[in-house]
Amino acid sequence: MKLSKKQAVFESEVITRFELFNSLFMTLPFYQVKHTGILLPFFTTHCERGVTEKLDPETIIESFFDQNDQYVRESDRIDLLFRIIQYIERQVVLFDAVEDAAFKKTGRSDEAGLLDAVLRQTANNTELRNKLLAKLNDFSLRLVLTAHPTQFYPGPVLSIITDLTEALKKNDINNIHLLLHQLGKTPFMMKSKPTPVDEAVSLAWFLENVFYPVASAIQSKIDDEFDIPADENKQLVELGFWPGGDRDGNPNVTVESTKRVAVLLRTILFRCYYRDFRILKRRITFKGVEKYMDILQELFYENSFNPPDSPADEKPVIIHNLQEIKRVLVEYHDGLFVELVDDLLRKVRTFGCFFATLDIRQDSRIIRQAHAYLRTCFEEKLAIPADFDQLDEEAKQRALRFDEHDLSCSEDAPPLVVDTLGVIRLIKSIQRWGGERAAQRFIISNCQQASDILELMELFLWSGWQTPALHIDFVPLFETVDDLHRAADVMKALYTHPHYKKHLQQRGNKQTIMLGFSDSTKDGGYLMANWSIYKAKIELTAIAREYDVDLVFFDGRGGPPARGGGKTQRFYASMGKEIANDHIQLTIQGQTISSQYGSLDTAQYNIEQLLHAGLTSHIEQKDGDTLSADQKQLMAYMAEVSHEQFLALRHDPLFLKYLERFSPLKFLSQINISSRPVKRNSDSELRLEDLRAISFVTSWSQLKQNIPGFYGVGSALRHAEETGKWEQVKQLYETSGMFKTVIDNCMMSMSKSNFDLTSYIQHDEVFGGFWKKMRDEYERTKQYVLKLSGQKVLMENYPVERESIAMREKIVLPLLIIQHYAIRQLQKGALKEKESEVFSKLVTRTIYGVVNAGRNLA
Template identity: 85%
Template sequence: MNLSKKQAVFENEVLTRFELFNSLFMTLPFYQVKHTGTLLPFFTSHCERGVAAKLDPEAIIESFFGQYEQYVREADRIDLLFRIIQYIERQVVLFDAVEDAAFKKTGRSDEAGLLDSVFTQTENNKELRHKLVSKLRDFSLRLVLTAHPTQFYPGPVLAIITDLTEALKKNDINNIHLLLQQLGKTPFMMKSKPTPVDEAISLAWFLEKVFYPVASAIQSKIDDEFDLPADENRQLVELGFWPGGDRDGNPNVTVESTKRVALLLRTILFRCYYRDFRILKRRITFKGVEKYMDILQDRFYENSFNPSETPENEKAVITHNLKEIKRVLRDYHDGLFVELVDDLLRKVKTFGCFFATLDIRQDSSVIRQTHAYIREKYADKTGIVGDFEQLDETAKQRAFTFKSCDLPYEEDAHPLVADTLSVIRLIKDIQRSGGERAAQRFIISNCQQASDILELMELFLWSGWQTESLCIDFVPLFETVDDLTRAANVMEALYTHPHYKAHLAQRGNKQTIMLGFSDSTKDGGYLMANWSIYKAKVELTAMARQYDVDLVFFDGRGGPPARGGGKTQRFYASMGKEIANDHIQLTIQGQTISSQYGSWDTAYYNIEQLLHAGLTSHIGQKDGDTLSAEKKKLIDDMAHISHEQFLSLRHNPLFLKYLEKFSPLKFLSQINISSRPVKRNSDKELRLEDLRAISFVTAWSQLKQNIPGFFGVGSALQWAEKQGKWEQVKELYETSGMFKTIVDNCMMSMSKSNFDLTSYIQADETFGDFWVKMRDEYERTKSYVLKLSGSKVLMENYPVERESIAIREKIVLPLLIIQHYAIRQLQTNKLSEKDQEVFSKLVTRTVYGVVNAGRNLA
């Protein structure tokens, strides 16, 4: 489908239908909806003209009320602003639903090949076919749902979006009308912050409604293509889960919440099994299967509706009885309905008795604190003597004794110490009830040295685990630019440590390493972050190959390009020979979960994209994907120029002050979307290093400046041109999928920027020059990326996405004007306490709609 045809289809299937159903929404029999809907087009046009004229938010808002004073009494002005926010929130939901309903028609699926293209490519080529089958034996994709606080839709609204999308697909006008009425009356705000268990319940909705059927359907497609038995295939799509397990910087995650989430996942899974079993039971009514069906009925029902606090692993029992039913059907009933049994068998093999692997994560500082507590309390039993803390890193690695013993903590232990030791013991119980894969990974964030991993390994041995049965993968997380630089040396120290080497051999010589994008972007800027991660992957792969280790990269990617998101699959498709790519593992965060995996169609498409990327990078790597030394040097030089530019901005004393003054940063903690604090050390003064990357990126996106997604790129490209290296950069863009994706994702960030919105700041005595510096880098970057890509407009080669972004930005412009107006009113210090509360609510309410509309802004 050519670009112009794609645009035409999008306008027809999305824009026209959105306008049609938005008109229907305006006619709902609620006065507030109708009155607000009548005024909103005038308000939107007024905001657009005001921004184009570079007016400040007060001038825009006050001139609107002056122009339409006959329609809005002065006493009702703030109320109207709240109603505009509520109306636009629902417009965003409607646009989401219309766009998702048209997903198959808008031409996105032909942007890159799916699995069918891989199968076709290898169909008549035996060598390639063999290579693909071999790859499938080793390859896996793991999607890990995280609890990061950018999932702004409450459960009831998600359900409405799902139902509305299905009604729109069928053009069921009556149902659409009813759902729009429901949407008009359903609250979008949560009255209190969710607990980690609440977050788990919210995300489990996606496991149950989307991932459960989609993962099975994709596995079935692979099995059918290669004629693999459903009960003997290797699992291709795996799921991971962080709510309830990720305690890094979140004191609300406790051992009790971890236990409850593990049980919750198991119970929800068995209810999925029970629903499928009821269908199977209605069809398989033949002789010879009764006793097997009775056993399954009992197992599925009891685990669904009368779950035990200490359940047993039922996978073997379920699998055995399903296989026996399958045998009876084949031997005595002509294989009738055997495909239903295969479907359930496939799901049991995929999800076992746990649904998704519950990852445990904690910061290295807490691990050190916990190790010190046990070491000092039980000096006579641990065998570690002397002042351990004063030892250098090499001496620490030699000092570990790795004695297996059972050393409990006492009431005087710090809460974080008690939680760490308790969850180490709990993991054994979770594995007992769900199997090893139920909880097999402990991730150490801020990992800086090999002893961080070794201390955690020793804590397991001090908590009742035995060396020979330590079925845990210890996963270091490297994130800052400095940590990424040291990562290979840290891993070499582990690979050569006798006890860790023995443990790794016991785990099949497979090592998972997590690389985080969010903090590296905050730390080093967009280009340096991406390049640092790429270099780290090359170095870590070389180190793993040297020691014959099967390396798995687990990428901590967020929603926007500034946190590693964007066209994620293109990164995996462009990994050259120097980077291990046998397994793809990545986090799915925030509103990316609902936007990319919120429906069957979108989830199937995005999972296929990732699988396609992983498989094609193996069977058909492009020459340009493995960078030459010359190209590496070019990117490295540009990354350092970009880094210098970003640091000059970040180290400016106005940097954080600017964010605090003009963005809703300090209001994010008032939003009831997450159990996790906005920043670490929440009781202390704000420091950049404590500020969570999500809050950092969200603040910039609300300003429509998206600094972490582009700043420094223009300066780097300008440097290359001045050095006479422009033709080399162009060749790099045309031949390296990795570099092209970095640039294309940068353009996506810039497409969601609008410096006109804040142009009034350039007149500010304190911050004017600071704003101009950012605006100039934006214009420089825009000029150079357009020149590099041969485009006239940003994202020219992605017309559907470009058009979608433009419409969404138009929808939320009034929210941004209201937000900035409210922030400036709060800074006048002229408001009463009551008015301060009102304007604070205006700010927080606008954040929801802006982030939801952006789909990958936070």
């Protein structure tokens, strides 16, 4: 088959170069076992053949050893498997670096998605240009980095990837050789679980090395295009941060760790400022600027290297002195080097003294517990009914008084109560150190009723905060299917509540609502999750417009399609007139952080894609993106059919047993990648509702079955065809960007599935039928999405991404065979304790490479 132009470029710039440098890498003598680099290609081919023949993992691995016994002694076999894992981990890094180095040649597959394109589009159209400028004044993009346990590369490896990518861009063979050698000798594993502060340090690498320059560069592009002075611009790109603030289900996040992360972010930012200031100081050596330069020199240096225990928000001082320097340059020195001052001014206006807004998140049940504790301790002072917990929702809302107090809990209070009340007080300090934006949002997960928000608001007022100075946005998180259905009623109750209404007016009538995909997918399946969130957005927008509220949707997306990720920019571009889309806010999680925002090129491209999506959905909205009543009915119908199929699978008694038996689910808690437990209520036995969605999705992705990303879609499409609705479905696919994106992301999930890998399970007496049911739905979904899209193969319309996925799947196939082999050995139960430890370690080691290669698998 003739390659398309894009495929040909990818073949030459990525595949060929990877194979070239991989052959060099394979000859480097890293490990004690001889012939590892030589045997790996043969082992990979052997695994591919075995999977094609549907052999079980024991047969594949043991037959390989039998065929190569002249190279591998029986006593060295397990050791060789570990060495193969180490090689493949580094092959994945090499492929990442080669692909990132070629990004400008292969990555811009959709030129219309770049910010430059929309600027060119409006250049000669005054009306459109004015419309765009007006939109820019109201629009913002916030990317929130989250501490999810799939960011596997430690800091040193990230640095190697960065340097290797640059060396590959320049074809610097000598440096590439040295970096490959360094890569081979650099550990990938952490000896102990990271703390929340460790996670913050890891993600702060991206803030410092990527987002700091890229956000400023994009802002500069907009400012230059519209002749906006650097000290008068409207910030376009904002950053949020969850490590150290997200305490939902993570007992390791404490008031102390939150404080340390806030200080860390501030200190790292000032070091970025100090580096820029040193460049500025080398150039601006003229008369008239000395006193301003001296003030900035001391301010930047002290806050970088001797940060005070209780710092102040220095942003006004910094901006004043930079503006004075700029004034002197313009008035007396012909504006020489004024662009350096503008660059730093732009960064200070963007990042202030905080770098990224530290979000606080806690479960509503903990909020209720803290509220109940203070009610009990200060019953007479608070004058809230003793039977408050037994009241219905309306009575609860009436009973809350919103009086101001300064209450403290005793030392013997429950730890989570102490933490909740402590972090409420800490937020005030963080705002004093870095300004209001340093920590201005409290997210309430598992939000089920308006009183969940109102009780938290009252906790602030009981903790020394005063109503006029309550600079906090209370953000409900609706995630399960049931919560999404109730969301509009909850918000209507808040918008009409006198105290909350007054608070919202103080916050500029702007309300942020977080919608999470992870638990809704686990709860209702892929299609129902997507439709429930889309439908909730329509309903929430209608309520907000009714009460004149500026609505901001904060989406829990940015990872795999099963957790709301995939082609996120296309999703935002397809928001119709019924959905508020003036602001885009989303989480960036897991290995998606390094894959989409790990380098300057990829970060700028992906940020501009999202900006383009938000801007164009306003200035050239497509009629098909606003669904008609019939289309909504069709979507609801298909979502319900899909939901029924998913629930039938989920309620099967074998569902969780299958995941525990064949996937590495129980091993996720043993890998040192996250401070967060694999499941909530970690001391209890495993229940699906307690299992974190990220663990749920990761387990399916390791099985290469990706059930959360497609299951039920095929049945829904088939049912639509059988009931005479197929032409309506085709018309929906052709006109609705939202539905097309849902199907495209489904195809992406399926492209990363391989049921041949686990085909041996079909012969299992207990689980064989269960496996066949999932495989049949996969084949059914594949048949119908191809028929609907008119494609011959999955992701045919995205050839570069399809080739990239195929190559990555090929690289990690041996890891999956080793993983399944080790799991099956452990299940036999006849191993000695030391042998069991070895096979358990084999399982955990394979998880890293598989997820890193997938880039948005978990």
